[in-house]
Amino acid sequence: MNRILTPINIGAFELANRRVHSADEDDTAAALPGSLHFAPLVVARDDRRSPESAAAPDAPPFGEMVGAIRARKGIAVSRLAQSGRAADEPPIPPVGLDRLLAAFATAARRSIGAGFAGVEIDGTDLCTHVAGMEAGSQLLVEIVEAVAAECPRERLGVRLAPLACGANGAVDIVALHVALLGALNDLEIAFVHLRLPPQARTSTSFFPGDSDGRFRSAFRNSLILSGGLDARSAEEALARRFADAVGFAGEPVDT
Numbered sequence: 001m002n003r004i005l006t007p008i009n010i011g012a013f014e015l016a017n018r019r020v021h022s023a024d025e026d027d028t029a030a031a032l033p034g035s036l037h038f039a040p041l042v043v044a045r046d047d048r049r050s051p052e053s054a055a056a057p058d059a060p061p062f063g064e065m066v067g068a069i070r071a072r073k074g075i076a077v078s079r080l081a082q083s084g085r086a087a088d089e090p091p092i093p094p095v096g097l098d099r100l101l102a103a104f105a106t107a108a109r110r111s112i113g114a115g116f117a118g119v120e121i122d123g124t125d126l127c128t129h130v131a132g133m134e135a136g137s138q139l140l141v142e143i144v145e146a147v148a149a150e151c152p153r154e155r156l157g158v159r160l161a162p163l164a165c166g167a168n169g170a171v172d173i174v175a176l177h178v179a180l181l182g183a184l185n186d187l188e189i190a191f192v193h194l195r196l197p198p199q200a201r202t203s204t205s206f207f208p209g210d211s212d213g214r215f216r217s218a219f220r221n222s223l224i225l226s227g228g229l230d231a232r233s234a235e236e237a238l239a240r241r242f243a244d245a246v247g248f249a250g251e252p253v254d255t
Contacts, residue, residue: 182219193225
């Protein structure tokens with residue numbers, strides 16, 4: 001059985017299959033029909049720029065992108081992130097908390113107005129560094145609440161990269177992420193998207209130790225897993241019920 005090709009509902013999204021695509025990694029024209037698609041990153045700016053004007057210079061206009069995804073019966077999701085912070089700085093809002101939350105809410109509203117079916121908040125830059133992860137987690141929760149005023153929770157998700165955290169024996173990275181996933185679960189958002197770095201997978205688990213089970217137990221809505229996967233490991237993630245949908249390189253395999 002090829003689980004990748006089976007349908008699934010992720011929040012309000014009715015999908016024909018369990019493969020997700022990222023516009024900055026995959027060719028939309030070659031994507032499976034009826035898939036979930038994540039747009040290139042849009043920075044939540046404290047100004048009046050539209051999602052289209054904040055796109056990467058080499059990205060197609062978002063209206064064109066959404067149209068191409070819809071033509072394949074896919075669902076397009078906008079991806080929003082924080083701006084104004086150096087990679088090694090703690091996640092302190094550069095323009096004040098109220099203005100930052102308003103910037104995310106505005107970007108979410110404009111994304112929906114541009115035709116996106118939902119929003120993914122990219123929390124990887126907020127929750128990457130050990131020193132600032134607790135503050136970043138709290139800020140991420142507040143951002144989710146602000147965006148939820150503009151985008152229904154059943155169309156809202158969060159992206160995390162647990163293995164991007166630096167090693168620190170005094171800090172239990174897994175426990176911090178379990179707590180964050182529990183908080184996101186309480187917010188009743190549609191999905192959490194976990195990103196693996198390339199070749200991070202071990203022979204027995206996707207994340208170190210017993211993290212797989214703890215992550216799965218902490219967040220009870222849909223988990224998406226991508227990065228560092230091929231078709232076979234993606235199929236395994238579904239078979240083990242760790243992930244509900246997957247992003248991977250290559251074509252699905254017959255099983």
